[in-house]
Structures are given as structure tokens and as C-alpha cells.
Amino acid sequence: MANFLARRFISSLVSVIGATLAIFILIQFHNDPRELFVPDSGYGISEEQWIALGDRMGLNDPLWKQYITWIGNTLRGDLGVSLARDRAVTDLIKGKIGATIQLAVGGWIFAIALGIPMGVLAAVKRGTFWDYFGRSVAIVGQAAPPFVTALVAIWIFAVWLNWLPAGGRSPEFNWTEYLLPCMALGWGAAASLMRLTRSSMLEVMDSEYIRLARAKGVGWNWVIYKHALRNALIAPVTSALLVFSGWLNGALVVEIVFSWPGIGYDALFRAVNDNDFPLLLGTVFIFILIYLVFATLADIAYTLIDPRVRLGNSSD
Amino acid sequence: MTTSETPAEVQHVDSSTLDAPLNPVIVNRSFFGSIWYFFRKYPVLPAVVLIVLVIAAVIGPAAAPYERDIGPIGDRHLPMFSFSELAPEDQDAPKYGLWPAGFHLFGSDHIGRDVFTRVLHGARVSMQVVLVSLVLGMVIGVSLGMISGYYGGLTDELITRFVDIWYAMPFLMVALIVVLIFGRGLTVLLFVLALVAWAGFVRVIRAQVLVLKEMDYVAAARVNGASDFRIMFKHLLPGILNTAIVVGTLNTSGLILSESVLSFVGAGIQPPTPAWGVMTNEGRDYLSIAPHQVLVPSAAIFLVVISLNFLGDWLRDRLDPRLRQID
Numbered sequence: 001m002a003n004f005l006a007r008r009f010i011s012s013l014v015s016v017i018g019a020t021l022a023i024f025i026l027i028q029f030h031n032d033p034r035e036l037f038v039p040d041s042g043y044g045i046s047e048e049q050w051i052a053l054g055d056r057m058g059l060n061d062p063l064w065k066q067y068i069t070w071i072g073n074t075l076r077g078d079l080g081v082s083l084a085r086d087r088a089v090t091d092l093i094k095g096k097i098g099a100t101i102q103l104a105v106g107g108w109i110f111a112i113a114l115g116i117p118m119g120v121l122a123a124v125k126r127g128t129f130w131d132y133f134g135r136s137v138a139i140v141g142q143a144a145p146p147f148v149t150a151l152v153a154i155w156i157f158a159v160w161l162n163w164l165p166a167g168g169r170s171p172e173f174n175w176t177e178y179l180l181p182c183m184a185l186g187w188g189a190a191a192s193l194m195r196l197t198r199s200s201m202l203e204v205m206d207s208e209y210i211r212l213a214r215a216k217g218v219g220w221n222w223v224i225y226k227h228a229l230r231n232a233l234i235a236p237v238t239s240a241l242l243v244f245s246g247w248l249n250g251a252l253v254v255e256i257v258f259s260w261p262g263i264g265y266d267a268l269f270r271a272v273n274d275n276d277f278p279l280l281l282g283t284v285f286i287f288i289l290i291y292l293v294f295a296t297l298a299d300i301a302y303t304l305i306d307p308r309v310r311l312g313n314s315s316d
Numbered sequence: 317m318t319t320s321e322t323p324a325e326v327q328h329v330d331s332s333t334l335d336a337p338l339n340p341v342i343v344n345r346s347f348f349g350s351i352w353y354f355f356r357k358y359p360v361l362p363a364v365v366l367i368v369l370v371i372a373a374v375i376g377p378a379a380a381p382y383e384r385d386i387g388p389i390g391d392r393h394l395p396m397f398s399f400s401e402l403a404p405e406d407q408d409a410p411k412y413g414l415w416p417a418g419f420h421l422f423g424s425d426h427i428g429r430d431v432f433t434r435v436l437h438g439a440r441v442s443m444q445v446v447l448v449s450l451v452l453g454m455v456i457g458v459s460l461g462m463i464s465g466y467y468g469g470l471t472d473e474l475i476t477r478f479v480d481i482w483y484a485m486p487f488l489m490v491a492l493i494v495v496l497i498f499g500r501g502l503t504v505l506l507f508v509l510a511l512v513a514w515a516g517f518v519r520v521i522r523a524q525v526l527v528l529k530e531m532d533y534v535a536a537a538r539v540n541g542a543s544d545f546r547i548m549f550k551h552l553l554p555g556i557l558n559t560a561i562v563v564g565t566l567n568t569s570g571l572i573l574s575e576s577v578l579s580f581v582g583a584g585i586q587p588p589t590p591a592w593g594v595m596t597n598e599g600r601d602y603l604s605i606a607p608h609q610v611l612v613p614s615a616a617i618f619l620v621v622i623s624l625n626f627l628g629d630w631l632r633d634r635l636d637p638r639l640r641q642i643d
Contacts, residue, residue, distance in 0.1 A: 011480070018481040029497045143622035145573045147580050147593075148614040151600055155611070159604045166603075252488055253577055257600070269581075272492045280493070287486055 008299065012292040017071075019288050023281060024067055034059065074285065080278035084270075089282040093267060097286075099169060100251055100262035103185060106178050107250075108240070110186030111193055116236055118190075119197025123205065123232075124224060134194055141191025146250045150184035150257040167258035181258045185250050193236050201232040241298035359630045362623035369620055373443040376436035381415040382408050384437050385588045387428035393606040394424040422612045425595070426602055431612050434590035438613065441591045442620070446571045449506045450564060453513025458560050460514070461521025462548050466529055475518065482515045488577065495583040505575070505584050512574050516567050517560065524556045562632045569624035576617050592617050 034053045045053075054060045061069070073080060079089035114137075122134035141149075157180060158166035164176050204210065205228050213223050252264035259265075263283065271279035345353060354360070377384075390402045400407045400418030407418045408430075422431035464475040491508045498504045528534065529552065537551050578584030579593030587594050592613040599609025 011477075014477065015481045018478075022481075023493060026493055026497055139622060139625070140618075143569070143625055144614075144618050145577050145580075145621075147577065147596060148618060151596065151603065151610050151614065155603055155607050159607065253581065256581065268489060269492070272496045275496075284489060284493075287489065291486075 004299075005296075008296050012296065015292060016285070016288055020070075020281065020285055021067065023284050024070070025063075028063065070281065079282035079285070082271075082276055082279040084274035084276040084279070089279050092279060093263060093282060093286060096261065096263040096266045099260060100255070100264060102178070103181055103251060103254065103260060103262060106182035107185030107189070110182045111189035112240055114186070115190035115193030116197050116233070116240075119194040119236070120201055120224075120229065120232075122194070122198045123201035126202065134198070138191040138194045141187040141194075144187070146184055146188065146253045147257055149187050150180070150254055153180050153184055154257070167260070169258075169260055181254050181260055184257070185254045188250065189240075193240060196239055197232065197236045200235045201228060204228045204232040237301060238298045241294050241301060359623075359626050362626040362630075365619050365623040366627065369439055369443070369623075372436050372439035374440075376439050380430075380433040380436045381410045381412070381419075381421075382430040382433045383411075384433055384590065385429065387424060387430060389428045391420075391424050391428040392426055393602065393609075394420050394428075395606065396423045396608050396612075397421065398423060423606065423608045425599060425609050426606070431595075431609060434595060435592070435612060435616055438590045438592045438595060438616070441585060441589060442572060442575060445502070445505060445509065445575050445585070445591075446568060449509035450513055450568060450571055452506065452510035453567075454517060454560060454564050456510065457514035457517025458521050458553075458556070461518040462525050462552060462556070464518065465522040465525030466544065466548055466552070472522075476522070479515050479518050487512050487574065488581070491574075491578055492581070492583055495578070500583065500586055502585070505578065508578070509571055509574060513567055513571055516570075517563055520559055520563055521556055524559055525552055528552050528555045558635045562628070562636045565624070565628040565631050569621045569628065572617065572621055572624070 034050060051060070059066070070080070077090065079093070081087065082089050082092055085092065118134040118137065122131040125131055144152075154166050157164045164180055166180075167177075169177055205224075210223060210228055213227050214220075218227075251262065252268060254260065255262045255265035256269070263286075267279060268283045270276070271283060386408075388400075388402060388406055388408050390406060391400050391408070394400065398420055399416075400420065402418075404417070408428075410417060410419075420430050420432065422435060425431055425434070460475055464472045490511065494508050494511070495504055534547060534551055537547050542551070575584060575591070576593035576596070579591040580597045582597070585591035585594055587598065595613040596610050596617075599606070599613070602609055
């Protein structure tokens, strides 16, 4: 286990360095961030001011030195100062990430609460109405991009039925505002969880020990919930942890459609538009960190649930 | 197996009896039953949708009844299946006489443009973007997968590691960064989507090549003095082509989704070019008064993606059932 964690840590480190380095290099092709400080009207700025600005932002150093400086600061918990808004990047991200986490957790609960029971039901009642119903929900969820789900949900529940608000997030907690965004975000994940639960449940129910339990005379419900479900849930649980990674994409779209003041819309999207590279780099760094943490957690959860898996042998 | 060795009783086994249950039962299907069976066995509806898409992409711009980018502002927000409410001389005339004058099949959008016309044009945009980027991504992905699997060692380690890092990046973020650095335009979008597509090929192709390169015929080719390049493209490529096609089909729906999401966010195809994502984004402000502006392009995206998923699954089961695990 310790050996695995060490290897996992090293490979995650390589991923973080590689990804941030790639973005760092790509950003060099973009406009000079000093141009943000040049007023649109008037005489522009002088040569000395330009160089002084470069000194202040560390742009006159060679590229490798800029990168090393950034890494050093990051390790001390300082992601730099946003150029467009003149505030610490960590403060900006801290202020916005709460809304995104709420959205992600809400969507996650929706995905699990819909996907796993539906998958079990579809497998247990194979070939009946419930099976076809569950599979249709999954097929629709996999084929509709998040903005289509979001807009159709707004059209039905906000415009047509007028039950729920069409977007926004008020400062005080209001649960009705969470329903539509979480559903739009969670449906795709619910679809893949449902398919995964169904197929692994079918596989388990076909195995010898379930037949043995049935032959011994154990009741059908007991067999399903005590014997089959435990083994069938291994794949969905791991996948449910990994689902977070894909949501960084979905969250951006859902936040745009619902005017949700989270990190995807308010930090990432604006940072790209404002040419604000410290903010951009910081956001990307946080996103990749979240992904890697969850990928490692998923692997650990895998061994805890299924003792047959030996982490040392797995190729990661 | 050759025909001479085939035992007599196996000779007339064809693929249809292989699908039948082990204890042969004679199934007497009713007329509707046999239609239902045919629909279950072959992806008929998805094929129809995709054929319609291809036809729309090829002849759509010529068959579209109205101008693509301009329309009479007085006709804005017309509902579906409606006629223009303007006086005949103010209306936009259909481009050919067969079309009923002033008729808007899918209504009109927020500045009076015909939605049906724009959906037809959008089909061509989607097809172009997806085909070009798919081929581009396939060439890059298959080549890297082959190189990685064939050479092994440090090259393999580097490529595999790079693919791992690539998977750790949320694609939309990479796409936004690339688009804003290199500018918004069709060429940049094609490259961004190729970047989305290539990584999916590498792992699968690499695994295939690892198996194939140990085969005797590859060793024989090497003994005969074939170069690495020749072995890869002449001897290994035919063996992995099926897999590449299956992965490509399964990836196409993902590419259409990515394209529509990028266009929706504003980083993809730029208005007034009517990509379906652009149309959805333009229509979302008018959801309460004219929802068809969102629903029509959304339905188009949805139908095409769902058909591609079905067709991809079917093709995978036919060509390469070993890939079942990757979905």
C-alpha cells in the first residue's frame, strides 16, 4: 500500500508539473499581459514604465526562472495576484469555489441517487418495463450535452410549469435554486453509473455463488441485497469517485446557463477572456489537483472494497 | 479453416443461426413481430437519421428555402409551422417556387431568419468540422499508438505518460486556452477537436500492437529485411484498422458534443455561421417567448449523437467485440 501510494504520488507530481508547464508555455504565445495596463486613451506608457511593470510582474526573467518562481510560491500557498482584478488568486478562488463545490456535490448526489438504484432495478427486473425505462434514461443522458439538458429543464420547469427559478444563486440558501443545475450536471453521470451498475449486477447475478445461495434456499431479496449488491457495487463506486473529473467541463457550461457564480464561470472563463494568466494558471492547477486527488482516492477505495485487487501489480 | 476439413453438418451454419438460442426452436414470427425483430437486429433508425444528416450536409445549403444570414426583422420569433405575417412585398421570397411563399417550417429566430434554413446549413458545418478533426486525430492517435507499442522502452514511457497527463486535463479548459491564444476560427477549432480526438486512439492501438508485433509473420518480415516503417504501415496497420474504425465511430459522437459545447460557450464556430451550438446559444435568451429556437437545434444535436452511439455500439459488436470493455 505504501509502495503504491509513493508511486502514485510521483506519477501525480509528474502530471501536475507537465500540465502546468504546458499551459505556462502556451500562455507565452498570448498577448503580453502588460498591455492590460496601457490606457486605451492618452499617450500610452513610456519605455521605462513598461520595463518597470515587467520587473514588478517578473516578466523580464527568463522563462525557466519564471516557472520556478511560480512553483516555489505555489508550494508556499501563494498563487500570485490576479492581473485584471488586482487581488490574490487564492482569495478569488476561495471566494468562488464554494458555489462550484455545492453544485458538484448536489449533482453527485443526484447522479448516485438516480443512477445506482435504477441500475439495480434494471438488472433485477431485466427485460421488464423498468429495464427499458432505466436504459432509455441512460441513453438520453449520454446523448444530450449538458447545455441541452439545462435549457430543456429550464423550459419545462421554469418557463412552462413555473415551479422553479431559471437560474442565479441568492446569498442565503434556497434549495429550489439547486434542483435544476444539479440535475443538468448530474444526468450524464447518472447515465454512465446506471449502465455500469446494471452490467456489473447482471454479471454478479450470473455467478456460481449466487446460484449456490439460491439453491440453499436463501430468499431472493436477501440474495440481491446481501450477496449480489456488495460485489456489484465495486465498479460504480470507483466510477462515482472519478466522475468529479469530467464535471469540471460540465460545470463550466452549467454555470454559464444558470448564471451560477462559481469557479468555472467567474474564475476560469473570465480569466481566459481577460488574459489574466496568474488566475488562469492557479485555476488550472486547482482543477488538476482535484482530479488527481480523486483518482487516487478511487484507487484506494477500490482496494478497500475488493480485497482481490492488489495495487502493486496494477499498471497505472 | 479450409472447406475440405469442414465437417458436413457445420457447413451450412451461417451467421443468422449463430445468433439463435442453443436449443433450436422454430420461431414463427407474426408480420409485426418480424419487423420488430429486424429493427432490434439492425440499427435501422440510427442509419436513417445519419443518412438524412449526410443528405442535409451535401445538398442542404442548396435546398434551404431562404437566405442563411438575413431575414426580415418583422418576422422575428415566428412559431413552428407558421406563415409570415408581413405583407407579401416585405417578406423574404423563398429561393425556389416549390416552397409555399412565407412558410417557415421550424419558425424564425430573434432577427427573422428561417430556422429550418439555418439547421440545414448547420448540418454541413458540423459534418465538416467533425470529419476533418476526426481524420486528423485518428492519424495522430494511430501513429503515436503504433510507435509507442512497436518501439517500447523510453519512447513508449514518454508517450503513455503524455496521454495520462492529457487525460488529467479538463478538455474544455485546454480548448478555451488554445482558442484564446491562437484566435477564434475554423482552423483553430479543427485542431482543438483533433486534440480532443487523438488520445482515445493511443491506448487501444498500443495494446493491439503489443500483441501483433509478437506474431510470427512480423518476425518473418523482419528476417526478410523489412524496415521498421514498412513493418508498421504495411504489416501492422491492416491488423489494427478495424479497431481504429470502431474507436473512431465511438468517438464521433463525443466530437459532435465537444463541437457543440465549444460553439455554445463562444469558443467554437462564430456567429453568424449557424452551427447548432451557436443557434442554441443565440436562442436561449428567448426561451420564454419562442422556445423552438433552442429546441430545434438541440433536438438535431441529440438525434445525431444518439444515432451515432447506437451505430457505434452495433459496429463494435460486429467488427471488434473485444472492445466492449471500453465504453
